[in-house]
Amino acid sequence: MNVVKNKKWESGKCMALALQQLINGLTLGAVYGLIAIGYTMVYGIIGMINFAHGDIYMVSAFIAVSAFTLLASLGITSVPLALLTVLLLSVLFTSVYGWAVERTAYRPLRGSTRLAPLISAIGMSIFLQNMVQLTQGARVKPIPPVVVGGFDLYASEGFTVHLAYSQLLIVIVTVALMAAFSYVIGKTSFGRQQRACEQDPTMTALLGINVDRTISLTFMLGATLAAVAGVLVTVYYGVVDFYIGFVAGIKAFTAAVLGGIGSMPGAMLGGLLIGLVEAFWAAYLSPEYKDVATFSILILVLMFRPSGLLGRPEVEKV
């Protein structure tokens, strides 16, 4: 009798823990997915890894910290209003960063060697990291919690599954953004131009489409998604430092590769998977080595399925 009860308790706790990790993993994964889309879009259209993308996300998180602090000092206490303002400000300024990065570091190198834009991109990443470190300080920036509270979904003896409002916010914003994004890429004329440039930039240019402008807009769109991710992470964790872009960048890129680079639904799927793996690994195996787990996935995907889950095999034409 006693044994049976104990077993039931154990399984209940196990399930609760797994559910909690599922929630945490999906939240984290949504953020990775948003960043990964920026990688995958840029890779699709100009065929390079934009190393500075993770740092764009970091810049956005810093803008969010400044904006939240500014609003608090102005006495704006309404949470939805503050969130909306910060999102708009962050998207506005971060997309200018995305545009400027492309314009200064990548556009002059179009048609150059394969290596040149990659080195320029890593130079840009180093530049952004150190610029933020110098202008905003190297120390961790904590902000007071913006979205507090949450639901208790399921309580088992000794363990409660908690869904914070901030997690719910991340999931809702991500879903809404994905819907808007799919519409923009799939239905609008910009989306058609963007896809056309991915397939054949020369032919697209011959048809009278401004390829440079489309590429610039792609960078801005990628930066917009990264900006939203940056704001959401700031709200979720409440701390920001100049190094967050580096690790998030590697993970988001892994997500993009896992989903199939060039494929936008793939990037989101990859992001969610990476988030789940990380959350479960941290909970059940070892929190110190969660980055190692992500990285091993990258290596394994490259070895066994380089085109990713939803990607097409890459064919290089001469």
Place this chain on the structure above:
Amino acid sequence: MGEPVVQVLGGATLADRSKDALAVAFVALLLGIPMVGLTTVDQGGTLQVATRWPILAAFVLAVFAGRLVLRYLADRLGERRVRRERSLTSSDQRRTAGGRRMIVRVGWLAFIGALLLPIAFSDNRYVVDTATTVLIYVMLGWGLNVVVGLAGLLDLGHVAFYAVGAYAYALLSTQFGWGFWVALPVAGLIAAGFGLIIGWPSLRLRGDYLAIVTLGFGEIIRVILINWTEFSGGPNGITSIPRPTFFGLPFKPPSDEPTFASFFGLEFSPVHRIVFLYYVILVLCVLTNVFVTRLRRLPVGRAWEAVREDEIACKALGINVTNVKLSAFVLGAMLGGVAGVFFAARQGFISPESFTFNESAIILAIVVLGGMGSQLGVVLASLVLVLLPELGRDFAEYRMLLFGTAMILIMIWKPGGILSKREPTLRHAREEGRP
């Protein structure tokens, strides 16, 4: 072809230029507001917004003025280049050959200078010590140069192999009592093995994947070194790593065992060891240089450069592109590992802190700034990059910012690097000016 371009550029009026500069200044303003104009400072546990409008105004003004001047200069240079292109003669080829001869001469001079340096500064510990640091970076740079400069692969985690070499020696010597000279090749091979494991899955694909895989690998090695305390000593690192000996003679104060000083009947001095270490790394560097220069003339070396220029053409010619790239990558990893062994032996203490991404970035900056593929360029770049922070500590703060900027500018200005040998020996006159 060039004619109409010149006229348009030359015809740009001051108004046009000001308009252009104004647009750039506006973008600078947007970029500057969140980063330069606003910042948050910690005041008693909570953040407060601080504004820096005067600095922002200065920044925007500087961008405006800078854009005006740069635009003007660029137009002027463009005109001049077009004029020069028109008067292009065949003397160009002779000049390249002469330049190459001069590079060899400068190289020999540098080598002789390096040989004599400890004799000239035998009483100045600091100079020899700094020169040793420069040579470590030269060695790392030459190792990475094989990967980036010759094979055209981007390796963003070179420091990982440096760390593998350093830890391999530290563990072999402190746990198993191996000597420096025995551990040196073994640690190099271990680093090469890691290169194989990392390179094989990613090099079968496009070169870009290698960049992110190496970036991740560099980070992972550091995470493992910090967390696996039983193995690597964790954040505390490994201490009292034995120093290299001179054919079994240690550099120690006089004791019962024969030491270097007592064997040669010299008075003990700590400078002996520093000078000895300097010559060890000099020998390692020279060996690396000779090895790489020779390899470049072998089929595999030519294949590296061919793959860098056109992978598809190489495949069509029946070259196994994956193996060619892998050989370059593994060789680079091995050289990085050897440099790591020397680093561990010289410091006597290593910790994960010495192997951060910044270190990888510095090595990459050395290769890129020095001119990819140029051995002498790496030496010059290491000299500049190591000596500049020594001159002023203020500079150290801005060092990485400048490296990042320089990497972008050099890629835009000369994608082959400043002192590159990338230019083909023979070329069509019309191609001048376009890389």
